[in-house]
Amino acid sequence: MNLVDAIRLASQRRIHSSGEEASPNVASVSPSSSQGEESEPVQTVRFEVRLNSQQLYELLQWLARNLHPVMTLREAAHYLRLRPTELQVLAENGELPAFKVDGKWRFLKSALDEWMLAQRATDLVVKEEGTNVA
Helix, strand or coil, X not given: CCHHHHHHHHHHHHHHHHCCCCCCCEEEECCCCCCCCCCCCEEEECCCCCCCHHXXXXXXXXXXXXXXXXXXXXXXXXXXXXXXXXXXXXXXXXXXXXXXECCEEEEEHHHHHHHHHHHHHHHHHHHHHHHHHC
């Protein structure tokens, strides 16, 4: 469960348990529409997070690693939970999407995600064929 889902679930529990429309920490806002259409109220949830300098540094590093679409060999290996040497062999054999920049392997995060989904789909098909034969 991610943070947004947890907040949404907590908000729903608070509304159902108290019988109120909205709690004091959740403001209901109805966006104005130029066409006069009625829309669902938007809930705004505010929360405060206090981090020391080390925690902030680690959070920013995590964001930089995970939001950048191009990964290095080491970052991609960490993402796929493989050893860098194993990942390099897969890239050299053309078994997964990769390209070189200045002689160093680079990986698009979206391409790796698609590759993993394709691997999973292939594994499921192989398992289904194996159970149908037996």
